[in-house]
Amino acid sequence: MKAVQKNKVLETCLIAGRIMIESGSEMYRVEDLMNRIAYNAGVQRSVVFTTPTGLFIGIENQPYAQLGVISVRTINLEKVENVNTASRQFANKEISLDQLMARLKHIDHDTIHFPIWMQIVAAAIISALLMIIFSGEYDWLDILPAAVVGALGYAVFITVNRLTSIRFIGEFLSAMVIGLAAYLLTGWHLGVNIDNIIIGAVMPLVPGVAITNSIRDLLAGHLLSGMARGMEATLSAFAIGTGIALVFRFFM
Amino acid sequence: MPYWGQFIIQALFSYCSTVAFGICINLPRRALLWCGFAGMAGWQVYWLLFNFGSGRMLANLLGALAVGICGNIMARRKKMPVIIFNIPGLVPLVPGGIAYRAIRNLVLGNLNEAARQGVSVIMIAGAIAVGFMLAQILADITRKGTITPKWVSRH
Numbered sequence: 001m002k003a004v005q006k007n008k009v010l011e012t013c014l015i016a017g018r019i020m021i022e023s024g025s026e027m028y029r030v031e032d033l034m035n036r037i038a039y040n041a042g043v044q045r046s047v048v049f050t051t052p053t054g055l056f057i058g059i060e061n062q063p064y065a066q067l068g069v070i071s072v073r074t075i076n077l078e079k080v081e082n083v084n085t086a087s088r089q090f091a092n093k094e095i096s097l098d099q100l101m102a103r104l105k106h107i108d109h110d111t112i113h114f115p116i117w118m119q120i121v122a123a124a125i126i127s128a129l130l131m132i133i134f135s136g137e138y139d140w141l142d143i144l145p146a147a148v149v150g151a152l153g154y155a156v157f158i159t160v161n162r163l164t165s166i167r168f169i170g171e172f173l174s175a176m177v178i179g180l181a182a183y184l185l186t187g188w189h190l191g192v193n194i195d196n197i198i199i200g201a202v203m204p205l206v207p208g209v210a211i212t213n214s215i216r217d218l219l220a221g222h223l224l225s226g227m228a229r230g231m232e233a234t235l236s237a238f239a240i241g242t243g244i245a246l247v248f249r250f251f252m
Numbered sequence: 253m254p255y256w257g258q259f260i261i262q263a264l265f266s267y268c269s270t271v272a273f274g275i276c277i278n279l280p281r282r283a284l285l286w287c288g289f290a291g292m293a294g295w296q297v298y299w300l301l302f303n304f305g306s307g308r309m310l311a312n313l314l315g316a317l318a319v320g321i322c323g324n325i326m327a328r329r330k331k332m333p334v335i336i337f338n339i340p341g342l343v344p345l346v347p348g349g350i351a352y353r354a355i356r357n358l359v360l361g362n363l364n365e366a367a368r369q370g371v372s373v374i375m376i377a378g379a380i381a382v383g384f385m386l387a388q389i390l391a392d393i394t395r396k397g398t399i400t401p402k403w404v405s406r407h
Binding site: 024025026029075076077078079080081082084088111113114118119122123125126129130132133134135138154195198199202203204206208209211212213215216219220237238240241244245248249 | 253261262265266268269272273275276277278279280283295299331332333335336339342343344346347348349351352353355356358359360373377378380381382384385
C-alpha cells in the first residue's frame with residue numbers, strides 16, 4: 001500500500017470519528033468504528049486514541065499518524081446512525097473508500113434537522129408531560145403554563161446558540177427567561193405551582209443524559225472522556241441553576 | 253384517580269415525552285416511534301417499583317436496565333446503534349427534578365438540604381449507569397459468535 005493511500009485511509013477514519021464524537025456517540029463505539037474502517041480498507045493494525053476534545057489515529061510501528069480537533073459536542077443521533085450505515089456499507093464492499101469519504105463529508109455538512117418550530121413544539125410537549133409525571137400529584141392546572149414556558153425557554157436557547165459561540169450562555173439566559181416567565185405567570189394567577197412549572201420547563205435543557213453518559217464512560221474505563229463530559233455537564237447544570245437562582249434572588 | 257387510570261396516564265405521557273425528546277436531538281425518523289417504547293418501559297418499571305416502596309436507587313437501576321434491554325432488542329432488530337434508543341429512553345428517568353431542588357436550596361441558603369439532594373443526584377446517575385452496564389452485559393452474553401472482533405489486535 002502506498003503512502004498516499006495510507007494517509008487517505010487514516011483521514012477517512014478521522015472524519016468518521018470526529019463526526020461520531022461531535023454527535024455524542026459513546027467512546028468505545030467511536031474507536032471500534034475507526035478500527036473497523038481501517039481494517040476494511042486494508043490497514044491491519046491501526047492505533048486509535050480518542051478524547052472528547054481531540055482524537056488520534058496511526059498505524060502500528062509505522063510513521064503514519066493524524067490528529068483531529070473537536071470543538072463542538074452536541075447530541076445529533078441522525079449523524080451517528082448515518083455514519084454507522086456508511087461504515088457498514090463500506091464493510092460489505094458496497095461503496096469504495098472515495099465514496100465513503102464523500103459520504104462522510106456529506107453527512108457532516110448536510111444532515112437535515114427537524115424544523116425549528118417542530119423542535120419548539122416538542123420542547124413544549126416534554127415540559128408539560130414530564131411536569132405531570134415528575135410532580136407525582138397530577139397538577140393539571142399547570143400543564144399549559146409549563147408548556148408555554150418550556151417552549152419559550154427552548155426558543156431562547158436555540159436563538160442564543162445561533163448568535164454566539166460562547167458555551168453555557170444559552171443555558172444561562174434561557175434558564176433566566178424560564179424563571180422570569182414562571183414567576184410572571186404565577187403572579188398573574190395563570191399558574192399555580194412555580195416549582196412544578198420550572199421543573200417541567202427546564203427538562204428540555206438539563207444535561208441529565210450527559211451526566212449519566214459520563215458516569216457510564218467512567219465505569220467503562222474511559223476516564224479522560226468521562227471526566228471531560230462530566231465537567232461539561234456539570235457546568236451547564238450550574239449555568240441553568242445560576243439563571244434560575246438569579247430570578248429567585250431578586251423576586252422571592 | 254383509580255390505579256389503572258394512573259398507569260395509563262404515566263405510560264402515555266412517558267411515551268410521548270420520549271418521542272418529543274427524540275425530535276429535539278434529531279433522532280433518525282424511522283427510530284422515532286420505537287424509542288418511545290424504551291422510555292415507556294423504563295419509566296413504568298421505575299414508577300411501579302417506586303410506588304411499591306422499593307426506594308429510589310433500586311427503582312432507577314431496574315428502570316435503566318429495562319431501558320437498556322428494550323434498546324438492545326430494538327437495536328438488533330433495526331440494525332442501528334444502541335444509543336439511538338437508549339438516550340431518549342433515559343429522559344423520563346434522569347434526576348432533573350431533584351437536581352433543580354438541590355440548586356434551588358443551594359441558592360436559598362439551605363445548605364444541608366442542598367448537599368443531601370446533590371448527593372442523591374449523583375447516586376441516582378450512578379444507579380442508572382449501573383443499570384445500563386447490566387443491560388450491556390446481558391446483551392454481550394446473548395450475542396452469537398465471537399465477542400472480540402478481528403480488527404482489535406491488542407489487549
